[in-house]
Structures are given as C-alpha cells and as structure tokens.
Amino acid sequence: MSRTTISLGLLVLLGCCLAGCAANTTSYVRDDVDFSYIRRVAVYPFVNRSQDPQAAPRVYSIFQAELLQHDALRTIDLGETLGGLQALRLDPAAVLAPEQIVALGKQLGVDGIFFGDVDDYGLERASGDRVYSVTFTFSLAETETGSVVWQSTVHDDGTSLWRKLFGGGTASLHDVSRSAIADALETLF
Amino acid sequence: MTRRPGMRDLSTGLALALLVSLVAPAAAGRLVAPSPGEGRAGALVFLDSWTETVLPLPVAELRLDAERQLEVALQLSGRTVVMTDGLMRLAGVRRVRSAAALSPRFLADLRDLLGIDELVIVQLIVEPQRLLMLARSLDTAQGLVWQLWQAEEPVGTLLLGDDLDAGRAALLDALTRALRSVSEGGRVAAPDPERPRALLLPATPIGCSLQEGLLATHVLLARAAGDGRAAYVDPAYAAAVLLDAGLDPRRLDGEARALLSRTFDAQVVARPILMAYGSGPLATPRAIGNDPDERIGPRSLVSSFWLALQDVDLRDGTLVNGADLYVQHQGRTGWFGQVDRTSLLTRLQDATRTLWHDYRTSLEDI
Numbered sequence: 001m002s003r004t005t006i007s008l009g010l011l012v013l014l015g016c017c018l019a020g021c022a023a024n025t026t027s028y029v030r031d032d033v034d035f036s037y038i039r040r041v042a043v044y045p046f047v048n049r050s051q052d053p054q055a056a057p058r059v060y061s062i063f064q065a066e067l068l069q070h071d072a073l074r075t076i077d078l079g080e081t082l083g084g085l086q087a088l089r090l091d092p093a094a095v096l097a098p099e100q101i102v103a104l105g106k107q108l109g110v111d112g113i114f115f116g117d118v119d120d121y122g123l124e125r126a127s128g129d130r131v132y133s134v135t136f137t138f139s140l141a142e143t144e145t146g147s148v149v150w151q152s153t154v155h156d157d158g159t160s161l162w163r164k165l166f167g168g169g170t171a172s173l174h175d176v177s178r179s180a181i182a183d184a185l186e187t188l189f
Numbered sequence: 190m191t192r193r194p195g196m197r198d199l200s201t202g203l204a205l206a207l208l209v210s211l212v213a214p215a216a217a218g219r220l221v222a223p224s225p226g227e228g229r230a231g232a233l234v235f236l237d238s239w240t241e242t243v244l245p246l247p248v249a250e251l252r253l254d255a256e257r258q259l260e261v262a263l264q265l266s267g268r269t270v271v272m273t274d275g276l277m278r279l280a281g282v283r284r285v286r287s288a289a290a291l292s293p294r295f296l297a298d299l300r301d302l303l304g305i306d307e308l309v310i311v312q313l314i315v316e317p318q319r320l321l322m323l324a325r326s327l328d329t330a331q332g333l334v335w336q337l338w339q340a341e342e343p344v345g346t347l348l349l350g351d352d353l354d355a356g357r358a359a360l361l362d363a364l365t366r367a368l369r370s371v372s373e374g375g376r377v378a379a380p381d382p383e384r385p386r387a388l389l390l391p392a393t394p395i396g397c398s399l400q401e402g403l404l405a406t407h408v409l410l411a412r413a414a415g416d417g418r419a420a421y422v423d424p425a426y427a428a429a430v431l432l433d434a435g436l437d438p439r440r441l442d443g444e445a446r447a448l449l450s451r452t453f454d455a456q457v458v459a460r461p462i463l464m465a466y467g468s469g470p471l472a473t474p475r476a477i478g479n480d481p482d483e484r485i486g487p488r489s490l491v492s493s494f495w496l497a498l499q500d501v502d503l504r505d506g507t508l509v510n511g512a513d514l515y516v517q518h519q520g521r522t523g524w525f526g527q528v529d530r531t532s533l534l535t536r537l538q539d540a541t542r543t544l545w546h547d548y549r550t551s552l553e554d555i
Contacts, residue, residue: 040507054396058464061395061497065513068551077499080506083442174465174495174515 023180027152027187035149035188038111038142040074042081042104043067045092046116055121059136059177063116066181070189076108084108098146105143112149115139121173124157131170133157134180140188150188156180230268230326231276231305232259235312251315254361255368259311262372271303291425292433293332300329307335309371310425312407313364314400319343320360321534322367323407325423332426333386337411340367341534387419388453391428392461392496393439401466405496408537409461412545422453441501450503457500457509465495465515467533492533493517494540498548512548516540 043064048056060078067075084107085092090100101113117137124133139151156179158170171179234255256272263270276299291310299305307326314321324338342363344356389410394402406424414421428438430452436445441458449458493516500510518536 054464057395058495061462061464062513064499064508065497065511068508068511074507077441077501077506077508079439079441079445079501080443082440083444086442172493172515172517178513 023154023156023183025152025154025183025187027184028150029187030147030149033142033149038073038140040076040110041067041112041114041140042076042084042108042110043078043114043116044081044096045078046118047093048118048121050118050121052121055118056116059116059118059121059134059181062174062178063114063138063181066178066185067114070185072189076110081108096146098141101141101146102143105146111143113141113143115141120155121177129159129170131158132173132176134173134177136177136180136184138181138184152184152187154180154184156183229271229303229305230263230307230309231271231299231303231329232256232263232309232311233273233276234259235310251357251360255311255313255364258361258364258368259309259371262368263309265372268307268309271305275303291332291423292429293426294433296329296332296426305329311368311371312403314404315344315360319532320363320367321404322364323404324371325407325410327423327426332423334410334414334421334423337407337414338370339407339411339534340370341532342367381420384418384420386453386455387413387421388427388449388455388458389413389421389424390438390458390460391424392463394466395462395464397463397466402463404534404537405461405463405466405541408534408541409496409498409545412538412541413459416545416549427453427458441506443506446501446503446506456503458503460499460501462497462499463495464497465493466537467492492536494537496540496544498544500552510548510552512544512551514540514544514547516543 043060046056046060046063064075064078067073082092084104088100088103088107090096090104096104105111105113115138118134119137120133120135122132123130133155134157135153135155137151137153139148141148156176158172158176160171170176234252256274260270260272291308296308299308306329308329309324309326311322311324314323320342322338322340322342326335326337327333328335344359344363389406392402392406392409394405397405410421410424413419427449431438431445431448434444434448436442436448438445441449441460446458449455495515497513498511499508501507502509516539518531518539
C-alpha cells in the first residue's frame with residue numbers, strides 16, 4: 001500500500017471522527033425575507049420538554065447572551081416581554097397564532113420574536129458512557145405577518161474526538177448548550 | 190442531601206423563632222442615647238439556616254450572642270452603636286422581616302427618629318460544617334453601600350452531634366473570627382458624590398436557594414463596589430422600592446423600570462442571575478438523592494457556578510450588555526496527599542471576578 005493511500009485513509013478516518021463530534025443542525029431560512037429590517041427583537045419564554053425543570057430558563061439565559069454578541073439585533077428584556085403578554089392576556093406557555101404574534105409585536109415594538117423549545121437537556125448514556133446531551137429547536141417569526149422566517153433544530157453532546165480516543169469527562173452542560181445555540185444561530189447570522 | 194423526618198417542622202420552628210426574636214423588644218433595652226453631631230451606626234443581625242440544616246441550638250440565643258459580639262466589633266471600629274433591639278423599637282412603626290428588602294421608609298425612620306447615618310447588616314448562614322458571615326454597611330440617606338465584609342469559617346461537624354455545648358462553643362468561636370473583619374475594617378468615608386450611581390438588583394436564583402442567591406449578590410456587589418467606578422445603591426434597597434410599590438424585582442416591566450429610573454435617576458440596572466451553585470452535576474437536583482458525603486462545604490472537591498449578569502436599559506427595556514459564566518472547580522489530591530480545600534466562598538469570589546471582568550470588557554466594547 002502506498003504512503004499516499006495510507007495518508008488519505010487516515011485523513012478520511014479523522015474526518016469521520018470529527019464529523020461525528022460536530023453539532024447536528026437542521027435549519028430553514030426563508031429566501032424571500034429581507035432580514036435587515038429586523039432590528040429589535042423579543043425572546044418568548046422557552047418551552048421545556050426535558051426532564052430538568054430548570055432547563056428552559058437556563059437555556060434562555062445562554063440564548064440571550066449569544067444574541068447579545070450579535071450587534072445586529074437589539075433584544076428586549078424578558079420582563080418587558082412578559083409585561084406585553086400580560087397586557088394582551090396571553091399565556092406565556094401557549095403557542096401563538098400568527099395574528100397574536102402580530103399583536104404582540106405591536107405591543108412590544110419589536111420586528112421579530114424568537115421562540116425556543118428545549119427537547120433534551122441532561123445526561124445521556126451512550127456506549128456505556130454518560131455524556132451531557134441537548135436538543136433545541138429555535139425559530140424566528142417576523143411581526144408584520146406573524147410568519148416563521150427562520151427555524152433551526154440542533155443536537156449536540158459532550159463527546160469529543162479527544163475524549164473518544166483518550167478518555168476524560170464530558171463537557172459541561174453549559175458548554176454543550178452554548179455550543180449548540182451558537183451553531184443554531186450561525187445559520188441565521 | 191437526604192430529607193429527614195420532621196425536618197420541615199424544624200425549619201418552620203426556626204423561622205418562627207427567628208421572627209419572634211426579631212420583632213419582640215428586649216426586656217433590657219440597649220438603646221444608646223443620641224449624641225448631637227456624632228455619626229451613629231445601627232446594626233441588624235439576621236440569621237439564616239441553610240436549607241434543611243439541622244441546627245440544635247436555640248436560634249434566639251445564637252442571635253443574641255452574635256449581636257453582643259457585633260456590638261463590640263462595631264464599637265472597636267469607632268462607631269456609636271444602636272443594636273437590633275433598639276432598632277426594633279421602631280418595629281411599631283415599621284418591621285424589617287428580611288435583609289433582602291430594606292424599605293426606604295425604614296431607613297428614613299432610622300435617620301429621622303434615631304439619628305442613625307449608617308446601617309450595618311450582618312447575615313449569618315449556619316451550615317453543619319461552616320458558618321458564613323455576610324455583612325455590609327450603607328448610608329440611611331440614599332441607600333448607598335459603604336463597606337462590605339464576608340467570611341467563611343469551618344465549624345466542624347459538632348453541630349450534628351449530641352454535644353450541644355461543644356457545638357455552641359465551636360460556632361461562637363467561628364463567629365468571633367468572622368466578626369473580627371468588621372472591627373478591623375473600621376469606618377469608611379461616604380462615597381464620593383462625584384462618582385456616578387449604579388444599580389444592581391438582587392440575584393435571581395434559578396434552581397438555587399434564596400440563601401445561595403443572597404451569597405451571590407453579596408459577592409458580586411463586593412466585586413462591583415470594589416471596582417471603584419461607581420457608587421452602588423444597596424440591592425435590597427433597590428428591590429424594596431419595587432416591592433413597596435407592589436412590583437416584582439425579578440420582572441422588570443415598564444412600570445418597574447420607570448420607578449427605578451425615577452427614584453434613582455438611573456438609565457441602566459444590572460441584574461444578576463444565579464443558575465448553578467455548589468457541587469454535583471447540574472442535571473441532578475441538588476436536594477434529591479445526593480450522597481451526604483458530597484454535601485456542599487469546605488471539603489467538597491467539585492464545585493460549579495453558573496452566573497449571568499445583564500444590563501437592562503431602563504428607558505426601553507432592551508438588554509444593552511451582558512456576560513454569562515459557567516465555571517467548574519475540581520479540587521485535586523496532590524502528590525503528598527494534601528487535598529485542595531479551597532472554600533466555596535473563595536471559589537465563588539474567583540468566579541465572580543471572572544464574570545465581572547467579562548462584563549466590564551463587554552461594556553467597554555460598546
């Protein structure tokens with residue numbers, strides 16, 4: 001076997017390992033929307049479908065921090081959003097119809113509203129190991145018509161190539177969540 | 190931490206005893222006569238027992254001991270002191286139920302009726318293995334923080350044993366050591382009026398206890414005030430302004446923002462959020478099924494803190510700055526068998542320092 005073939009084989013193997021460690025993201029962006037007009041946004045309270053009762057507010061906090069890093073958007077505080085929901089007598093746990101999104105957008109003076117679902121958040125047993133694993137779904141609705149213009153589902157866990165080869169602890173839940181959120185938002189910005 | 194039978198009853202009893210001891214005027218009043226022109230300090234002692242901690246000592250007695258020692262410590266630092274029972278003579282006018290919300294009206298009463306210009310608040314948190322002291326002094330005119338102290342003292346495991354006298358002695362010894370910092374700190378001058386005022390709300394705990402929230406707020410406030418760039422309004426005072434108006438400090442809606450802006454002439458309020466504190470994986474609720482040997486304390490080998498700090502613009506409710514930090518500290522056994530026993534308070538201070546640095550850097554980038 002030639003040296004070139006061995007090198008190529010190793011590269012392919014490494015590529016496969018790295019691909020296995022990257023976050024798994026599926027996203028949808030509407031092509032016909034001009035995102036530049038979305039300047040001020042709200043983040044709706046996240047829906048928690050995981051077993052950790054504190055997962056939604058924790059992921060919400062990281063999501064807000066990640067949004068803050070993108071200077072393109074001005075994000076309003078959760079208290080302001082909840083105040084708007086109260087004024088419109090909307091339940092924070094309810095799924096909003098497009099006309100309710102439009103009304104909330106007017107109430108809050110925002111161009112877009114982010115929504116989030118925390119599907120998995122916690123320890124997962126994989127190949128005998130326990131690793132932190134998260135699955136989130138985020139979406140953005142514009143408030144002129146209430147339609148969804150971006151959606152991303154992301155799954156990530158605390159494994160890494162290094163850990164698989166040499167052992168070691170799982171990445172923290174915070175780091176896994178942050179990485180997943182950053183990957184999801186990368187498909188938007 | 191496992192739940193023990195009757196623990197809830199005990200906690201309720203402790204809370205009641207504390208409340209009674211706070212509001213009942215002492216038989217022998219120790220109110221110091223006012224001296225014209227002399228700055229006086231009032232002092233309040235609050236005692237919190239950590240969640241589900243068994244404390245086999247009379248709470249009122251312990252609080253009295255703490256008060257006596259605090260009085261000496263404050264007098265040694267050159268203050269003329271009015272102790273809690275003297276302050277509680279005002280209780281007929283206004284009661285103080287918690288150091289987490291100091292009503293502006295109460296501070297005004299201290300200033301106007303007792304001539305007190307400085308209020309020293311000491312919060313003691315007693316755990317089976319350690320005593321935590323959080324103390325701060327603030328001016329009664331504007332609620333600005335003047336000085337902060339914090340101490341963590343190990344008390345061994347005597348409190349859980351049968352020997353109450355030994356446990357009490359260990360606790361008092363720890364208390365003396367903790368309060369020494371108050372007497373050594375001395376009085377400080379009021380903040381420079383030229384310095385801008387800043388607002389920091391009490392930390393919102395998510396999945397953490399109120400006491401942990403108090404601890405995080407205090408340490409963060411110490412870091413912020415120590416920065417020297419601004420004079421900080423006491424978080425409990427800022428929160429009380431909202432609570433007195435029937436508003437929730439954790440929920441900054443338009444009304445709450447307008448009130449803060451109007452009262453403190455501020456444009457921005459910083460809001461800390463505490464999402465993890467202590468040891469153990471985040472996915473496991475701390476109180477359920479944790480091995481008692483892994484209980485949080487100076488002997489813990491693994492600790493994690495998750496803190497966020499966000500600046501909210503009081504004019505339009507937008508987030509203008511923020512930092513988010515998760516830090517895990519793993520103590521290791523060295524080559525010669527020594528175990529890293531860095532205290533939880535020290536670790537929290539380290540985490541807060543990093544958070545504050547990130548926050549300031551982010552602010553300067555704007």
